[in-house]
Amino acid sequence: MDRKQEFSEGDDVRISEGTETILLVEDDEVVRKLVSEVLGNEGYRLLEAANGLGALSICAQYEERIHLLLTDVIMPEMSGRELAHRLASQRPEMKVLYMSGYTDDVIVHHGVLDEGTAFIQKPFAADVLARKVREVLGHSGKPPQERK
Numbered sequence: 001m002d003r004k005q006e007f008s009e010g011d012d013v014r015i016s017e018g019t020e021t022i023l024l025v026e027d028d029e030v031v032r033k034l035v036s037e038v039l040g041n042e043g044y045r046l047l048e049a050a051n052g053l054g055a056l057s058i059c060a061q062y063e064e065r066i067h068l069l070l071t072d073v074i075m076p077e078m079s080g081r082e083l084a085h086r087l088a089s090q091r092p093e094m095k096v097l098y099m100s101g102y103t104d105d106v107i108v109h110h111g112v113l114d115e116g117t118a119f120i121q122k123p124f125a126a127d128v129l130a131r132k133v134r135e136v137l138g139h140s141g142k143p144p145q146e147r148k
Helices: 029-041 052-061 080-088 104-109 126-137
Strands: 021-025 045-049 068-072 095-100 119-121
Touching (some): 021 029, 029 068, 029 126, 045 052, 052 080, 068 080, 068 126, 080 095, 095 126, 119 126
Parallel strands (some): 021 045, 021 068, 068 095, 095 119
């Protein structure tokens, strides 16, 4: 049996279904809403903040586990890296995925992120985002399913 499957543009295929909680931090409202919608449709629970201070506030109030911090790298007032560093002591089990419109080579070259850090470059397709989030979280979610 051929494992390769081809899907036409109109097919609605779910890559994986998440159950985890994600703290999404993005200063661009349009991008934040789009990412929230994509990941919400994948089954993830989303907590949203427009900046680092908002994210710190959410973390201080939210008592349940946050599995992933999905943050823009470059934001006003507090970078994504600084935010992740500040949250690391409070939530050491939380994984981090950075996103930026800059390439990962530029981000690493300028010392913004360390090499090997989980990163996704904007703009990205919905399926690419879903795959990257699942990859960073690990494969503990439900198996891939097709939505009918």
